[in-house]
Amino acid sequence: MKKIALALLLAFTLLPAASFAQIVVRIGPPAPVYEERGRPPERGFVWIPGYHRWDGDRYVWTPGRWDRPPRPHARWVAHRWVHRGDHWEMQEGHWR
Secondary structure (H helix, E strand, C coil): CHHHHHHHHHHHHHHHHHCCCCCEECCCCCCCCCCCCCCCCCCCCEEECCEEEECCCCEEEECCEEECCCCCCCCEECCEEEEECCEEEEECCEEC
16 A cells, blocks of 8 residues: 555656656757638637647658637747757747
8 A cells, every 4th residue: 555655756756857858859849830810710819839749750740720818818838849959949938
């Protein structure tokens, strides 16, 4: 029983660290894809632009979408790739 409790405690301790994992790639991302936004489905929706994500051995385009902010005055910070030395790091998009 103690081993199970200890394992659960360790899992819950490491769980937040998994959300901070970064993707590191040695090949720079391709140019962004132009997307036709169209009209928002309802008033108050915000456009979340598409981005290239790394799929293990190549970049794959993730299309943009309309989304409702989680709270008033929230602002979307887009996904982006940052060049650091000899590699590229993905910074995940998030609401601010």
